Amino acid sequence: MMTLKVNGRDHQVDADPDTPLLYVLRNDLALNAAKFGCGLGQCGSCTVIVDGKAVLSCVTPLLLVEGKQVTTLEGLGTVAAPAPIQRAFMEEQAAQCGYCTAGMMMRAQALLMRNPKPSDARIRAEFEPHLCRCGTHMRILHAVHRAARLMDTADAASDKSVR
Amino acid sequence: MSWGQQAVIELFWPNDTGTKRVNTRPNNKLNSGMPGQLRIITGIAAIVLFAGATAAFAAAWQPQIAAMAPPRPDTFDPDIVKRGRDLAAIGNCNTCHTVHGGGNYAGGLPVPTPFGTIFSSNITPDAETGIGSWPEEAFVRAMRAGVSRDGRHLYPTFPYDHFTNVSDADDRALYAFLMTRQPVHASPPANQLTFPLNYRPLIAGWKLLYLRSGDVSADAAKGAEWNRGAYLVEGLAHCGACHTPRNALGAERVNAQFSGGDVDNWHAYALNDTSHAPVRWSADALYAYLRHGWQADHGTARGPMAEVVGNLATVADSDVRAIAVYMADVSAAPAPDRKSPTDAVAQSASTDATQANAAGAAIYAAACASCHEGGRALPYGGVNLALSTAIAGPDPRNLLNIVLSGVGAVAGERSPIMPGFAASIDDAQMVALANYLRSKFGKRQPWNDLDKAVRDARAVQATSLAAGDATAESSQRGKP
Ligand code: FES
Ligand code: FES
Numbered sequence: 076m077m078t079l080k081v082n083g084r085d086h087q088v089d090a091d092p093d094t095p096l097l098y099v100l101r102n103d104l105a106l107n108a109a110k111f112g113c114g115l116g117q118c119g120s121c122t123v124i125v126d127g128k129a130v131l132s133c134v135t136p137l138l139l140v141e142g143k144q145v146t147t148l149e150g151l152g153t154v155a156a157p158a159p160i161q162r163a164f165m166e167e168q169a170a171q172c173g174y175c176t177a178g179m180m181m182r183a184q185a186l187l188m189r190n191p192k193p194s195d196a197r198i199r200a201e202f203e204p205h206l207c208r209c210g211t212h213m214r215i216l217h218a219v220h221r222a223a224r225l226m227d228t229a230d231a232a233s234d235k236s237v238r
Numbered sequence: 239m240s241w242g243q244q245a246v247i248e249l250f251w252p253n254d255t256g257t258k259r260v261n262t263r264p265n266n267k268l269n270s271g272m273p274g275q276l277r278i279i280t281g282i283a284a285i286v287l288f289a290g291a292t293a294a295f296a297a298a299w300q301p302q303i304a305a306m307a308p309p310r311p312d313t314f315d316p317d318i319v320k321r322g323r324d325l326a327a328i329g330n331c332n333t334c335h336t337v338h339g340g341g342n343y344a345g346g347l348p349v350p351t352p353f354g355t356i357f358s359s360n361i362t363p364d365a366e367t368g369i370g371s372w373p374e375e376a377f378v379r380a381m382r383a384g385v386s387r388d389g390r391h392l393y394p395t396f397p398y399d400h401f402t403n404v405s406d407a408d409d410r411a412l413y414a415f416l417m418t419r420q421p422v423h424a425s426p427p428a429n430q431l432t433f434p435l436n437y438r439p440l441i442a443g444w445k446l447l448y449l450r451s452g453d454v455s456a457d458a459a460k461g462a463e464w465n466r467g468a469y470l471v472e473g474l475a476h477c478g479a480c481h482t483p484r485n486a487l488g489a490e491r492v493n494a495q496f497s498g499g500d501v502d503n504w505h506a507y508a509l510n511d512t513s514h515a516p517v518r519w520s521a522d523a524l525y526a527y528l529r530h531g532w533q534a535d536h537g538t539a540r541g542p543m544a545e546v547v548g549n550l551a552t553v554a555d556s557d558v559r560a561i562a563v564y565m566a567d568v569s570a571a572p573a574p575d576r577k578s579p580t581d582a583v584a585q586s587a588s589t590d591a592t593q594a595n596a597a598g599a600a601i602y603a604a605a606c607a608s609c610h611e612g613g614r615a616l617p618y619g620g621v622n623l624a625l626s627t628a629i630a631g632p633d634p635r636n637l638l639n640i641v642l643s644g645v646g647a648v649a650g651e652r653s654p655i656m657p658g659f660a661a662s663i664d665d666a667q668m669v670a671l672a673n674y675l676r677s678k679f680g681k682r683q684p685w686n687d688l689d690k691a692v693r694d695a696r697a698v699q700a701t702s703l704a705a706g707d708a709t710a711e712s713s714q715r716g717k718p
Contacts, residue, residue, distance in 0.1 A: 093604035115609060116644075116657030128661030136604030139662045190707040196339070197707060203646055204657060 082150030108148035119205030163222035171209030308370035322415025341422030403473035467564025524562035598674025
């Protein structure tokens with residue numbers, strides 16, 4: 076038994092310390108936003124945030140996250156009250172099949188927490204570990220910029236001036 | 239002999255027991271069989287002489303070469319320009335003379351040295367801030383003798399100790415290539431050097447000691463390929479600038495040629511018979527590594543070496559092979575502890591390390607083994623770590639850099655990638671993992687002061703991330 080802090084709550088999980096964080100999130104905690112794409116740290120679809128930084132949960136064993144704060148997409152917002160990053164992705168329609176999208180949003184969230192006004196070049200560099208087989212890249216780029224502006228605006232609810 | 243005496247001798251007779259084949263001038267007789275005291279006296283006398291010579295040489299100021307109007311690009315023969323492009327790639331010119339986000343060849347890259355920070359110069363044909371007003375003879379003199387068009391001595395961060403070996407014809411091709419680039423108006427920041435190092439005439443003294451002019455002498459006993467490789471490696475490619483350790487005055491220690499050096503928080507591996515590569519490099523393996531950036535029995539080019547490989551991508555196979563042939567010969571007879579790939583892997587099956595370092599073993603098993611023991615060869619799987627020079631070598635920095643930052647994908651190429659673990663692994667876990675890898679796969683004594691090395695590597699990684707955020711630079715192949 077170990078304690079895992081996810082989205083602000085402590086969870087008791089019964090798993091070996093070498094279990095990938097992704098498996099525990101999906102199979103034990105039923106947090107299914109993070110996806111299993113490659114399981115090898117090569118596609119980014121499993122990205123979550125650990126202590127403020129984007130982490131590939133498929134290559135992160137539990138023993139590396141003990142005592143740390145894990146945030147998944149479910150921890151950012153809900154359907155009723157989406158977080159700025161989620162709103163931005165919806166408003167830019169930055170998804171096709173959606174398989175990569177949760178990971179992309181978590182990467183964007185971590186980037187914007189560290190760097191509220193990233194340049195195009197920075198965003199591209201940051202998203203290097205992520206693959207999207209549907210080709211939504213340009214929309215994702217726009218969505219990250221839009222999210223940056225949304226987060227910057229006091230009233231994020233109705234921002235028609237963006238873009 | 240004390241370190242001090244050794245240092246004095248190395249400073250003043252850099253060719254002592256010289257192994258650098260290309261400089262075949264006879265060794266100074268004073269070097270051998272001298273009793274210790276005489277050596278010290280000779281050393282002191284040499285220091286006095288050095289000071290005198292510096293003053294004398296400084297007085298003999300290099301003449302200015304008259305400026306000219308920048309030549310029109312169409313006055314250069316396109317074939318020569320093209321040859322110059324390939325030569326510039328071999329010389330890795332853009333790595334130092336381009337900052338990310340800045341104009342190509344416009345300079346301004348800070349080059350940290352033990353003596354302060356030197357900024358690379360603008361070598362675009364801009365008349366005011368670049369080399370646009372340089373006649374060809376001024377460019378050739380800079381390559382040959384490290385002197386600027388206006389007569390100032392250039393700091394040897396510009397590796398004219400190697401470029402002096404470049405042929406006239408190649409210098410002219412490089413000139414043609416550079417003079418046909420886009421002119422960029424940009425002055426590099428002022429060098430940050432303290433007195434007396436900011437006093438350029440001192441460089442004249444350095445040159446007296448270390449600049450050995452003259453073409454690389456051919457060795458008739460070796461083939462044409464070997465000789466071509468020697469010419470490139472010792473000249474334009476300036477491999478020794480990173481892979482040879484430097485003395486107290488920042489000159490390459492000729493009697494330790496290719497025994498490993500430092501560059502940008504990375505260790506440039508030894509390439510001679512002191513190499514720590516578990517498997518000896520062959521010419522074929524080196525060729526594949528230089529051509530593709532990875533080789534299954536050795537691993538992946540990272541850090542500054544990844545930039546070198548990136549530049550070589552446009553260079554003809556024949557030149558890359560020549561470099562490989564020459565360097566394979568330099569790496570000499572295999573040391574007894576070097577193995578064939580299968581031996582190296584087979585002998586790594588020790589279980590002691592696992593018992594001694596359960597924390598490190600657990601991290602390896604959970605986070606690393608699925609790729610590094612997945613049975614897929616490079617570039618689709620991770621290299622078997624028993625083959626890793628980073629783990630077998632004397633300096634942990636390369637291993638730490640790569641675990642923290644990973645290996646990025648190379649656009650348009652089939653190349654190994656690895657996720658970085660900086661965001662998930664803490665310093666204590668990193669130390670445990672590195673110690674485990676060192677004993678399990680390297681089968682060597684633990685690295686000294688690993689805690690500090692981990693803290694330093696982490697700081698470098700964080701600084702580079704912050705710099706990326708600040709300057710909006712795009713990611714660079716292999717840089718942390
Ligand atoms: S599933 Fe984790 S990176 Fe692909
Ligand atoms: S939207 Fe389908 S993989 Fe990105």
